Amino acid sequence: MGELIGYVRVSKSDGSQILDLQKDALLISGVEVPMIYEDLASGKKDIRPGLEACLKALRSGDTLVVWKLDRLGRDLRHLVNTVDDLSKRGVGFKVLSGQTPIDTSTAQGKLMFGIFASLAEFERELIRERTIAGLASARARGRVGGRKPAMTPAKIRLAQAAMGKRETVISELCHELGVSRQTLYRYVSADGDLREDARKRLR
Structure with a gap:
C-alpha cells in the first residue's frame, strides 16, 4: 500500500x-x-x-x-x-x-x-482545433505558423544590393543581418538575384 x-x-x-x-x-x-x-x-x-x-x-x-x-x-x-x-x-x-x-x-x-x-x-x-484553425487562417493571409522569418523585407533588399558587389564578404554580411549563411542564400543568390522565398516576403 x-x-x-x-x-x-x-x-x-x-x-x-x-x-x-x-x-x-x-x-x-x-x-x-x-x-x-x-x-x-x-x-x-x-x-x-x-x-x-x-x-x-x-x-x-x-x-x-x-x-x-x-x-x-x-x-x-x-x-x-x-x-x-x-x-x-x-x-x-x-x-x-x-x-x-x-x-x-x-x-x-x-x-x-x-x-x-x-x-x-x-x-x-480544443487547443489542437484552435491551433489548426489558426494556422489555416494565417496561411490564408499569406503567413505560416512558427517563428517570424529572420529576413525582413528591409534585410532582403540590403542583402540583394550587397550580394551584387564583388567586394562583399559573406560572413560579414551575415553578421550584419543577424542570419546564417544558409538563411541568406535561401533568400538571395550569390549574384544578388532574389529567390522564391524572398519574392514571397516582398509581395
Whole structure:
C-alpha cells in the first residue's frame, strides 16, 4: 500500500487558522506531519514550490489528500490537468470536504477520475482545433505558423544590393543581418538575384 501525502495551501488573506484547519483535517485522515506539503500564495499565478515538491514526491500507489478541491488547482484548467496526470501515474486522490468530496478508492471516486480525464482530453482537442484553425487562417493571409522569418523585407533588399558587389564578404554580411549563411542564400543568390522565398516576403 502506498503513502498518504497531503497538500495544503492558504492565501495571505486567509490567515493561518485556515492552514491549521486544513492540516488538522489531513492529520485526522491519516496523513503524517512529515508528509504534508504546504504553500502560502496570494494569487492564482503564484509559484507554488510546495505543490511542485508534493507532485514530485508522489509515486504509483500513493494517494494525494487535500482539504478541498480548490486548494489544488490555480484554476479549472490546471486542476483538471493535474488530476488527470495523477490518474495516469497511478496515484490516488482524496478530497476531504467541500461540495465535491472525492475518494478514488471508491466507485464514485473512480468515476470522478474518469470525468477529469474526459475534461482534460476535451481541453487538448480544443487547443489542437484552435491551433489548426489558426494556422489555416494565417496561411490564408499569406503567413505560416512558427517563428517570424529572420529576413525582413528591409534585410532582403540590403542583402540583394550587397550580394551584387564583388567586394562583399559573406560572413560579414551575415553578421550584419543577424542570419546564417544558409538563411541568406535561401533568400538571395550569390549574384544578388532574389529567390522564391524572398519574392514571397516582398509581395
